[in-house]
Amino acid sequence: MSETMRFDTGGWRIDVLMTGYPGKSVCHGSLGWSTVALLRGHGRVALVDTGGFGMRTTLLQRLAEHGLAPAEVTDVLLTHSHYDHSVNFTMFANARIVIGDDEMAWAVTVPWGETPVPELYVEELRRRPGVERARDGGTVLEGVTAHLAAGHTPGCLVFRLAGAERDVIFTGDAAKNRAELVSGDTDMTYDAAVSRATIAMIWRMWRARSGTVLVPGHDVPMVQEDGVTAYLGPREAAIRAWFGEGMDQTTLFELTA
Numbered sequence: 473m474s475e476t477m478r479f480d481t482g483g484w485r486i487d488v489l490m491t492g493y494p495g496k497s498v499c500h501g502s503l504g505w506s507t508v509a510l511l512r513g514h515g516r517v518a519l520v521d522t523g524g525f526g527m528r529t530t531l532l533q534r535l536a537e538h539g540l541a542p543a544e545v546t547d548v549l550l551t552h553s554h555y556d557h558s559v560n561f562t563m564f565a566n567a568r569i570v571i572g573d574d575e576m577a578w579a580v581t582v583p584w585g586e587t588p589v590p591e592l593y594v595e596e597l598r599r600r601p602g603v604e605r606a607r608d609g610g611t612v613l614e615g616v617t618a619h620l621a622a623g624h625t626p627g628c629l630v631f632r633l634a635g636a637e638r639d640v641i642f643t644g645d646a647a648k649n650r651a652e653l654v655s656g657d658t659d660m661t662y663d664a665a666v667s668r669a670t671i672a673m674i675w676r677m678w679r680a681r682s683g684t685v686l687v688p689g690h691d692v693p694m695v696q697e698d699g700v701t702a703y704l705g706p707r708e709a710a711i712r713a714w715f716g717e718g719m720d721q722t723t724l725f726e727l728t729a
Contacts, residue, residue: 490506507690521689551642576594608620637683647686
């Protein structure tokens, strides 16, 4: 992983373990390739989001590269309940799970089989002892606050880490990618006007302090440089396919511009 994907601030070391991808499959639904970030400091080992099923092996590898096993994760902060951000909470048996109070109240009511909410996992999360249901403005870790960011779902959270050196904002899918941030328009929202208001709130947070890093749910971390949105580090995404007659015959499709 590029060193540019690591940030230190406020007594925390932040590593972006997996960078989200801003795209959809043409004929197989959503890709669900989401961002997973690791925070270490103040005696805690925390993840912001956990990814979906297909990310488990890589997530284990990335944790191991940082000298960590799943049992050592103390906190999991979920931006929202959709499967590509939440289902892997089951990998972290010792972790305190944080999810928005409004999000949890909504997620248990959605019709089964009709949304990206993983119904059985939400039911398990609802029953799990010690789950913390965060409210707008609440502190969830040392220097980290939760902020209601409705639009993508009614209870999406943005997590803001306020540090001495810089702030770091984890937007989840309240602002999935650069295109949403810059245009103010969103894909997959229950109310476009609500999402636009949320993106305006995120911009206020982002502009409040020079050097603040924004970590979106499906894109590369970025900063503002003289009013221009700049990526921190390269995007990496590709698919390897077996179109031949042997397992050693593969075709690589690069998915970056």
